[in-house]
Amino acid sequence: MAVGIKELMARAEAEVRSVSHTEAQPMTQDADVVFVDIRDVRELEREGFIPGAKHAPRGMLEFWIDPESPYHKPWFAEDKTFVFYCASGWRSLLATQVAQEMGLKAASLTGGFGDWKRAGLPVEERKPK
Structure with missing residues (x-):
């Protein structure tokens, strides 16, 4: 293997x-900040999500960000800072890197939704927009 997950994460x-x-x-x-949950929909249904967050499945992220894509979501074209999160912060770290490469102002939530929930911060139980 030329590059493994440890090196990708370090980069x-x-x-x-x-x-x-x-x-x-x-x-x-x-x-001016949009939280973006990139977890699988089953994780959202099971665990909840950060109130007000939008959902963008990791597998569709690049397609939803790119205005030239037929799958583009206009809210990604807004002049906002996007805070990406997943369960533990690993997937969202890589997603944030891609979002930055694609021109978004972005940040990754360290420790992901797991740390958020363990800290007793607000959790919403309905499906995100």
């Missing part, structure tokens, strides 16, 4: 801004 960590759940929680009130 992403060097390039990506990461925020802890403590730093991220007040950002949920900022109209």
Whole structure:
């Protein structure tokens, strides 16, 4: 194997801004910040999500971000900062790296939704938009 997950993660960590759940929680009130949950829909249904978050499945992320894609989501074209998260922060770290490469202002939630939930921060149980 030429490159493994450890090296990919190390590269992403060097390039990506990461925020802890403590730093991220007040950002949920900022109209210029969009939280993006990239977990599988079954994870959302089972665990809930950060209130107000949008859902963008990891497998569709690049297609939803690119305005030239037939799958583009207009909310990704807004002049906002996007905070990506997954369960533990690994998938979202790589997703944030890709989003930055595609021109978005982005950050990754360190420790993911797991740390958020363990900290007792607000969790919403309905499906995100």
